[in-house]
Amino acid sequence: MSSPSYDIELDHSATWPGPAGPLSILSYNIKGLPWPIAFGRKEANSAIGQRLAAMRSSNAQPRIVLLQEAFGDIANKLGKDGGYRFVVNGPQFASSHEAQPLGRSFAKGAQWIKGEGAGSLIDSGLAILSDYPIIKVERYAFPEGACAGYDCLAAKGVIVAWIDVPGAGEPIAIVNAHLNSRGAAHVTSERADRAYSWQVAAVREFLSKALPNDTPVIFGGDFNTGDVSIRVASVAQPLLHGAQVDGLRTVLAKGNVVSGSQDEARRIVVRNKDKILFRGGRRVGLLPERAWVPFPLATQEPLSDHAGFVIDFSLE
Template sequence: MLFPMLVAAAIASSSPIPPLPALPNLSVLSYNIHGVPWPIAKHRPHALRQIGQALAEMRLEGKQPNVVVLQEAFTRRAKRMVSLGDYRYVVAGPSRHDRFGPPEDPEQRLFSSRDRAIKGEHDGKIEDSGLLVMSDYPIIAVKRMPYPRFACAGFDCLANKGMLLVQVQMPGIAQPVVIVDTHMNSRGASGVADARSDRAYDWQVQSLRQFVRDNIPSDAPAIVAGDFNIGSVPRRLAAVTADGGIMPGGVDAVRQAVNGTAANPDSANTAAIAQHGKDWMFGRSGSRTELSLQSVTVPFGRGADGHMLSDHMGYIAHYRVEPRLGQGTP
């Protein structure tokens, strides 16, 4: 008779039964902040400070993204300025000293033998990867890997571009969400022939695909985001999206918003990001966790006066995260 007594007591109580806590949502900001050193870029400290202050203001208003994935946070000042957002968990990508993957076949060895120091192609790295992930949710695992030494071309070789993976544990969600941040070789800005930069890019895509296969469980909810430097180059687009994409099952947030399958309140800026063709965020659900894109907003877009704080726009993908039907919570 214990169960009926408990029910009766609950009905008789003047205090309502507290509702179950709402499951958290996941908002991810991806932004190439152009935090490169002088003299490559000028007048960056002021813009970087504005980015950091904007993140701080978003926090004060309770509108900050839960996770921030940045590219080109190269300088100490860039890292310090964006830290104004006051995130509890902060992880940097590969350092400038990390190395991975000597040439393995004749083509790679020949490619490396044609390095030109005047174009920045040498063994030393002046900058780290420029990758930075900041999170309000606990980061419970980290994996870093630079792209192979031979898989870079031109001035991009001055930075140790690569991949940064984190596992984010959200309250009430059984599976950690895996998030990968990356920045890939540019084309025209690399300062070398397109054929050379594109070949290096092909090898980077291979490395990224292998990194995803090796480090993201096939049943995990996951996001792969960053500056893919695809632009309007069909070869690069095909390399990233062929055979199920860089991450099987992953769908890009910006293109979903542009196509009308997610809310798109900043439509002009979102369309500009899609047309630019460099910033992508591929998301997918896990076996026990549903990751559903709700909207894309662009807090770091083009202002009314046409001004931007970077040569890229920073956008937020807003996901609803919940257990798959019948899977329950931890």
């Protein structure tokens, strides 16, 4: 079987905007799964890196990139290809200090053949690339047993990077997370949803301790919420303390999605998995000004099974 070939240029349905603002954020689940779980990822990852480099050559590159499923050394390579000076990776291993975080009955139902009970075999796949200095980093991996199905093979969790954004006057906390899938976990929906609800509560608690209430925050990632009522209910309470806002929904409502990206942006919102949330701080506010989709799904050869989208923020 021959490897797929990918074009590094955007297709005709999306156009690159003018120069990116000082705070532009890309969130992208790149499907960086190793062979033989996924096929053709080496070629796709190379094309992603080339596209990031092409955006930089036009001064349209996102200043900060949030990657999910960038397992192994993929993030470092993409950072190098895309010209990012700073790269930090998420958790490397799931913690094992809490043997039965979801209770005894859930633990007894673990299926080794579905990836449960063996511990994390690969890292979290989370990474943050930045043009700006990263001042501080905190990581949190979901403990062993706080997951369902094949998701347990990765040390999923959260990474927070405090980044020195020009003009902000204080570091802005950038959060990246990946929560338990549903169908892709290949266990019962009830089991996957129980793990999901536990993880949401754990992320909320972790961020409440890591982020003072007056800290400006941008929180992106693969939330895997979808239209499942129990998952929607789990995230109904804000993950960020205070007035959490959905950036892409806000920009769509204002009509500020770049021409050619509107349909992709609507599909991202309807799918309800990939998000960029934000919260202003006491001394600096964040205002989403523009969005576009440099890594669309509606192409002949999409580079992932998720779209990668950018939001440009202004500082108030």
